[in-house]
Amino acid sequence: MRNDTATASAVLALTGGPANVRHVTHCLTRLRLxxxxxxxxxxxxxxxxxxxxxVIGAGTPSxxxxxGPGVVDTVTAEVERQLAAGERAGGVRSGARAAEADKGxxxxxxxxxxxxxxxxxxxxxxxxFVPLIPALIGCGILAGVNGLLTNAGWLPGLTPALAAIASGxxxxxxxxxxxxxxxxxxxxxxLGGAVAAVIVHPGVAKVTAxxxxxxxxxxxxxxxxxxxxxxxxxxxWCRGRLPGALDVLLTPTVTVLVAGLxxxxxxxxxxxxxxxxIGTGANWLLTTTGAFAGLVLGGLFLPLVMLGLHxxxxxxxxxxxxxxxxxxxxxxLAMAGAGQVGGALAVYVRLRHDxxxxxxxxxxxxxxxxxxxxxxxxxxxxxxGRPFVTACVGGAAGGGxxxxxxxxxxxxxxxxxxxxxxxxxxxxTGNQGPAPAIAIYAGGLLTAYAVGFAAxxxxxxxxxxxxxTAPPVTERTPAGSA
Numbered sequence: 001m002r003n004d005t006a007t008a009s010a011v012l013a014l015t016g017g018p019a020n021v022r023h024v025t026h027c028l029t030r031l032r033l034x035x036x037x038x039x040x041x042x043x044x045x046x047x048x049x050x051x052x053x054x055v056i057g058a059g060t061p062s063x064x065x066x067x068g069p070g071v072v073d074t075v076t077a078e079v080e081r082q083l084a085a086g087e088r089a090g091g092v093r094s095g096a097r098a099a100e101a102d103k104g105x106x107x108x109x110x111x112x113x114x115x116x117x118x119x120x121x122x123x124x125x126x127x128x129f130v131p132l133i134p135a136l137i138g139c140g141i142l143a144g145v146n147g148l149l150t151n152a153g154w155l156p157g158l159t160p161a162l163a164a165i166a167s168g169x170x171x172x173x174x175x176x177x178x179x180x181x182x183x184x185x186x187x188x189x190x191l192g193g194a195v196a197a198v199i200v201h202p203g204v205a206k207v208t209a210x211x212x213x214x215x216x217x218x219x220x221x222x223x224x225x226x227x228x229x230x231x232x233x234x235x236x237w238c239r240g241r242l243p244g245a246l247d248v249l250l251t252p253t254v255t256v257l258v259a260g261l262x263x264x265x266x267x268x269x270x271x272x273x274x275x276x277x278i279g280t281g282a283n284w285l286l287t288t289t290g291a292f293a294g295l296v297l298g299g300l301f302l303p304l305v306m307l308g309l310h311x312x313x314x315x316x317x318x319x320x321x322x323x324x325x326x327x328x329x330x331x332x333l334a335m336a337g338a339g340q341v342g343g344a345l346a347v348y349v350r351l352r353h354d355x356x357x358x359x360x361x362x363x364x365x366x367x368x369x370x371x372x373x374x375x376x377x378x379x380x381x382x383x384x385g386r387p388f389v390t391a392c393v394g395g396a397a398g399g400g401x402x403x404x405x406x407x408x409x410x411x412x413x414x415x416x417x418x419x420x421x422x423x424x425x426x427x428x429t430g431n432q433g434p435a436p437a438i439a440i441y442a443g444g445l446l447t448a449y450a451v452g453f454a455a456x457x458x459x460x461x462x463x464x465x466x467x468x469t470a471p472p473v474t475e476r477t478p479a480g481s482a
Contacts, residue, residue: 004071004074004075004078005078007049007050007051007052007067007071007075007078008075008078008079008081008082009082010049011031011046011049011052011065011075011079012079012082012083014041014042014045014046014049015033015035015040015041015042015046015063016035016036016037016040016041017040018082018083018086019036020035020036020037020040020041021033021034021035021036021079021083022034022035022036024076024079024080024083025076026072026073026076027072027130028069028072028130028133028418029053029066029067029068029069029072029372029374030056030064030065030066030067030072030374031064031065031067031072031075031076031079032062032063032064032065033062033063033064033065033079034061034062034063035061035063036061038058038059038060038061038063039059041058041059041063043055043058043059046058046065051067051068051071051075052065052066052067053066053067053068053363053364053367053372053374053375054066054364054374054375054378054379055378056374056378066372066374066375066378068367068372069370069372069418069419069423118309119307119309122309122311122312123311124184124185125225125311125312125314125315126311126314127180127184128177128180128181128184128225129177129180129221129314129315129318130314131180132173132176132177132180132318133416133417133418134418135169135176136169136318136321136416136417136418137416137418137419137427139165139166139167139168139169139170139415139416140166140321140414140415140416140427141415141416141426141427142162142165142166143163143166143167143325143415144415144426144427144428144429144434145162146159146162146163146166147429147433147434148434149162151433170321170322171200172200173220173221173224173318173322174196174197174199174200174217174219174220174221174223174224175193175196175197175200175224176193177196177221177224177225177228177318178192178193178194178195178196178197178224178225178227178228178231179192179193179196179228180192181196181224181225181228181229181232182228182231182232182235185228185229185232186232186236187228187231187232187235187236188235188252188255191231191235191252191255191256192227192228192231192232193228194256195227195228195230195231195255195256195259195260195263196223196224196227196228196263198227198260198263198264199216199217199218199219199220199223199224199227199263199268200216200217201216202216204216204218204264204268207264207265209264209265209266209268209269210269212269214264214268214269215272217322218268218269218271218272219267219268219269219270219271219272219275220271220272220275220319220322220323221315221318221319221322222271222274222275222315222319223263223267223268223270223271223272223275225315226263226267226270226271227259227260227262227263227267228259230259230262230263230267231255231256231259234254234255234258234259235251235252235255238250238251238254238255239251275319275322275323278316278319278320278323279319279320279323279324282316282320282328282329283328286328286403286406286407286411287406287407287409288407289403289407290402290403290404290405290406290407291400291403291404291407292400292403293332293399293403294332294335294396294398294399294400294401294402294403294404294406295396295397295399295400295403296396296399297329297332297333297399297403298332298333298335298336298339298395298396298397298398298399298400298402298448299336299392299393299395299396299399300392300396301333301336301395302336302337302340302373302377302388302391302392302395303392310333313329313333314417316329317329317330317417318417320413321415321416321417324413325413325415325429326413326414326415326429326430327413327414327417328406328411328412328413330413330414330417330420330424331402331412331413331414331424331428331437331441331444332399332402332403333399333420334371334420334421334424334441334445335394335395335396335397335398335399335401335402335444335445335447335448336373336392336395336399336448337368337371337373337395337420337421338394338395338398338421338444338445338448338449338452339391339392339393339394339395339396339397339398339448339449339451339452340368340373340376340377340381340391340394340395340452341365341368341369341376341421341448341449341452342391342394342448342449342450342451342452342453342454342456343376343380343381343387343388343390343391343394343452343453343455343456343460344361344364344365344368344376344380344381344387344391345361345365345449345452345453346387346390346452346453346454346455346456346457346460347361347380347381347384347387347456347460348361348362349457350456350457350460350461357380360375360379360380361376361380363375364376364379364380368421369421369422370419370421370422370423371419371420371421371422371423371424372421373420373421384460386456386459386460386461386462387456387460387461389460390452390455390456390458390459390460391452391455391456393451393452393455394447394448394449394450394451394452394453394455394456395448395452396451397447397448397450397451397452398444398445398447398448398449398451399444399448400447401440401443401444401447401448402440402441402443402444405440409431409432410430410431410432410436410437410440411430411431411432411437412428412430412437412440412441412444413428413429413430413431413437414427414428414429415427415428415429421445422445424441425438425441425442428441
């Protein structure tokens with residue numbers, strides 16, 4: 001039984017103490033901390049903590065501690081509790097620093113803004129969707145179970161209830177996106193949700209825009225995102241111009257009215273066209289160039305992650321799930337992690353005398369098989385250099401395998417975003433049902449494992465590196481430095 005309280009206490013102590021922590025967030029696998037003094041972080045001791053799968057960004061203000069799915073939620077909550085308790089007990093942080101921490105206390109996948117406006121904008125958009133992932137996973141699994149029961153003709157009295165439970169969240173996802181958008185961009189969350197609710201209201205069928213009747217749900221999550229962003233801008237404009245007595249009455253009224261009208265007579269139509277184009281484009285890409293698309297997506301996904309550009313895919317995944325019931329992109333991208341597993345196995349075989357590295361691989365492999373790739377990436381393949389590239393070759397091969405079957409008419413999709421590796425199996429489905437999708441996905445994983453292993457064994461080490469001997473230290477970079 002894990003002790004999340006002890007883990008949180010140890011993490012705080014090894015990051016310079018509560019006074020050194022200015023910002024706390026988390027994503028699906030990582031605890032993200034902004035520290036005032038990076039030199040106060042004891043990276044080696046932090047890596048050695050039981051339950052810590054990796055450390056990223058050591059030596060910078062943006063520190064990421066990889067803990068894995070589930071664990072990160074409870075440890076983050078305990079870290080926040082201990083920081084709050086320290087403030088109450090003795091004012092550990094100044095008022096200004098506490099205000100900064102409160103402002104950034106929302107769950108996000110990337111902590112403080114990265115360099116460059118594009119990465120920062122993508123991060124903030126991703127922040128809107130990340131808190132929705134647990135509901136997407138839960139409802140996606142229930143939808144899959146319900147589909148199996150329905151196809152088998154089992155429990156006919158239960159399947160209608162399961163269908164309602166599984167689809168209820170997706171029917172109202174636009175409202176949740178609107179709420180989260182306003183929250184992330186500094187507006188009143190409930191006003192963002194109220195404006196986004198217009199999109200799914202049945203009454204929009206009576207509204208005509210651009211000569212056609214609107215449909216409830218038209219524009220989906222993209223329309224909700226745009227509507228809530230507009231509502232937030234209008235709300236901020238009103239707050240800065242209306243006196244207190246009028247602000248209470250007029251600001252929410254004007255915000256909902258103006259943003260609601262703009263949503264009905266512009267944003268829903270435009271977002272609907274974009275969403276349709278995304279669905280059509282994804283289908284065309286896989287049907288026409290599936291193998292090539294899989295090669296590119298599976299091979300380049302991890303470099304995209306390192307640059308932060310993968311965050312642009314989150315709204316696309318969500319749009320595809322909303323439109324088609326599954327995203328065809330995620331199974332292709334999941335092959336990138338499988339390539340890392342194969343590459344790590346090759347390193348384990350080749351460098352048999354490097355006991356420290358082999359111990360790291362043994363501890364990180366279970367997480368890698370379940371789709372948590374950071375320990376293998378930042379602890380093994382990236383520090384060694386070449387194995388990271390050859391592992392990406394394995395990911396490309398796995399993506400090409402899955403994409404090839406898409407060209408044959410066998411699409412593989414995921415009903416939710418978040419998990420990958422073996423953890424994605426319960427969420428798999430496709431245009432031919434879950435069984436073929438599971439078989440193709442398993443074949444893709446095996447291909448990525450095998451090619452990642454073979455490519456790393458053949459090309460992942462400098463010439464002259466003796467079997468069982470690690471490459472020269474000068475070729476390595478500190479883990480997490482990328």
